[in-house]
Amino acid sequence: MPSGEIREESLDWWREAQHNLRQAIKNLEIEEYSVSAFLRHQAAEKALKALYIVKKMRLPPRGHDLVKLGRVLDAGEVIDELKMLNPHYTISRYLNAANTIPSELYSKEMAERCIRAVEKVMQWVRSVSELL
Numbered sequence: 001m002p003s004g005e006i007r008e009e010s011l012d013w014w015r016e017a018q019h020n021l022r023q024a025i026k027n028l029e030i031e032e033y034s035v036s037a038f039l040r041h042q043a044a045e046k047a048l049k050a051l052y053i054v055k056k057m058r059l060p061p062r063g064h065d066l067v068k069l070g071r072v073l074d075a076g077e078v079i080d081e082l083k084m085l086n087p088h089y090t091i092s093r094y095l096n097a098a099n100t101i102p103s104e105l106y107s108k109e110m111a112e113r114c115i116r117a118v119e120k121v122m123q124w125v126r127s128v129s130e131l132l
Contacts, residue, residue, distance in 0.1 A: 010053035013060075014125075017046035021118065028115065033106035038092040040114035041066070041085050047118075047125045048073060048082075054129045064089045078124045081117035088114060 024039035041064070048069045049060035055073060063069075066082040066089075075082065090097040091105070098105050 007054075009059065010050045013046045013050035013053065017043045017050060017122065020046060021122065024115070024118070028108070028111050031108070032103075033108060033111040034092040034102040036111045037088040037106055037114045040111075040118040041088040041092070044082065044085050044118045044121045045069070045089075047122050048075070051125045051129050075121075075124065078121045081120050084117050085114060085121070 020039045020043035024036045024043060027033075027036040027039060044066055045064060048066065051073055052060040052069065060069070066086045067079065069075075070079050070082040092098075092102050095101060
């Protein structure tokens, strides 16, 4: 891919990460905490994939493992946040993964921890890329 196309694709991923962040905030406001946590994972994943395109000059790998993606991107500064967000891809949606009803598992405090984590991840992505 020519670099201009890769740059545009990275911006698309970044815009969608920001959109997921706004969606997560709205779901927190209406007390849909499990949905908010899932959308936080999605925001972090898409922000990392945007950075991957910028840094590696190719499309990101498929998958949803934030820790694995973070290691590829040398994201040691935010690896704890990625570890915290990583399980929400599944436990926020699947009863068998959560070992309970996800909508009853999550609390406001849990969702707020996810907010702080993803905001730190997105700030880090901004600081090490040419995205913004």
